Amino acid sequence: MxxxxxxxxxxxxxxxxxxxxxxxxxxxxxxxxxxxxxxxxxxxxxxxxxxxxxxxxxxxxxxxxxxxxxxxxxxxxxxxxxxxxxxxxxxxxxxxxxxxVSGPTLHQHVREHGPLSGDSLHAFALGVAEALRAIHAAGIVHRDLKPGNVILAPDGPKVLDFGIARAVDETAITRTGGLFGTPGWVAPELLRGAPPSPAADVFAWGGLVAFAATGRAPFGKGSAETMAVRVLDGKPDLEGVPQHLAPLVRAATGQDPNRRPTVEQALAELLGTDQATVVGAGPEATELVTRVLRAGWEAPPPPTVFTGDPLPRTEPKRGRPWLLTGAAIGALALVAAGAWAAGDRLSKDPVEDPGGGAAAAGTEEGRNEEATDPEATGSDERVLVEVAGNGLFMVHADTSGALDVTPGFAGVGLGLPQGVARDEYVVASVRVNTVSADSATQTGVRVFGEVEYLADEGEFTLRAGDLTLLEVGQGLDPLPDDPTADGRGAHTADPGRVLATVSPDSPDSEFEVDFPDAPQSGLLAYLPAADALGGEARVGGVYTCYMNWHPYPPVDMTDEEFVPCPAERPQ
The missing domain is CATH 3.30.200.20 (Phosphorylase Kinase; domain 1)
Known part of the structure; x- marks a missing residue:
């Protein structure tokens, strides 16, 4: 070996x-x-x-x-x-x-090679249903079945991340009343408050088969709010699903969980046998599934592996339409935030504050307008970040002025102007989490996550200097319009350090950066550099609350309202 x-x-x-x-x-x-x-x-x-x-x-x-x-x-x-x-x-x-398990995820395969078809598609539908049968038989509800959680292995599809997500989910629900899952894959009854059940996994299975067959998410793409509304409307896009699978997929994605097929019924139909054969996890059913997989499954090409080294920066094409070409990373709940300007780029002469970070200047004289003023840069490009969900930043850009970006803060509110579709100008998504930088002493903050590029050309760079951790506490507004204007402590990292560079050729990357002196609770602010897309632009950013004792930081902020950040862990 x-x-x-x-x-x-x-x-x-x-x-x-x-x-x-x-x-x-x-x-x-x-x-x-x-x-x-x-x-x-x-x-x-x-x-x-x-x-x-x-x-x-x-x-x-x-x-x-x-x-x-x-x-x-x-x-x-x-x-x-x-x-x-x-x-x-x-x-x-x-x-x-x-x-x-080696192989690409379904998401990777569809993005790089297109949808499945023929015997491979049938084997995929069968294999995922068999995985759910085994998971449900052990008393587990998966709760997050989606294209990124299924590996296309050489011997068939393999379903990942069952059970452990449930442990995180139950902790979060106990403490916050939150909802676990990815919009567009969460069953409508869960959105209405029902507890997770095997029928909810069947709903996701139907959407997964539709995605594998067509390359399209059955409820499209967009913000968490948009996706939830489409799911509740109950009109999945199933055009292109083969005729022999369409009735089963349509029934699985139905609104009423009591009228969806069970996993055993789906397996029986896909195997062309009676339901009694597949009930109880008997060896006969396993042998039938293995036989179909062996006969119909075609091993997919290996996935493209990005080892983490940033790509060399190249000059992107200008005059491009920033259109969504990939599925945006899902959010757990819709939240809203305003644009901000913070950190080193706000002050020409940062000063040290007693907390160990550079105090963010909030006066007009302290702002670096040269980095964001189109008259100074000669560019009309606008780059705007919004908080689209729990720890999810969406980066939007355009040259038409439709985003109407005001450098600095526009207050606490929706990042995009009224009437502008959220997926019309999306360029990239940045998902963030926080933990203690030193887990043994529970000190400092590590910000880590994933960046995904969603446009069809150009590139996007995330730098350590784009992120600032701002302190909260007595005498400070817990939800400020401009968190940089009241002299609160600001903790920054090396502004020039490149955390990730993504492009259509290498669209995914992970990152992490430590803030050794930052407190365990505060405001996590994100403002892209003016040249994050390769040229100078007006930029507007956002902030969210992070609390490292929370089970899923940054904190879920629902109903377009911020959750104030406490200075210390509540007792």
């Missing part, structure tokens, strides 16, 4: 070199729960290791839920789910390990 490692995105300097008995060899992803590493077992086989963030590891309630969910995941067995291998739920940082 060879032990040469595939080209995984590299480990970060502070990543562990081992977890339990496994040697880490690369990063597979990161999110609100923790980091997923590629590892090597002592035998040489590849594994996937999910390591919990330190913030969550200190929460006894989360540990208990993680322990219970790990027990459930260990009981899920089937040809279309990764095999459970190992765990340590009592470690300082709890973890679990499953077999490593």
């Amino acid at each position: 060879t032990t040469s490692d595939p080209p995984f995105p590299p480990l970060k300097p502070r990543d562990p070199t081992s977890v339990g008995r496994y040697r880490t060899v690369g990063r597979l992803g990161a999110g609100g729960m923790g980091v997923v590493y590629a590892g090597r077992a002592p035998s040489g086989s590849l594994v996937a290791i999910k390591l919990v963030h330190g913030d969550l590891a200190t929460d006894p309630e989360f540990r208990a839920r993680f322990r219970r969910e790990a027990d459930l995941v260990g009981r899920v067995v089937g040809p279309c789910v990764p095999r459970f291998l190992d765990r340590d739920t009592e470690a300082d940082l709890p973890w679990l390990a499953t077999e490593y």
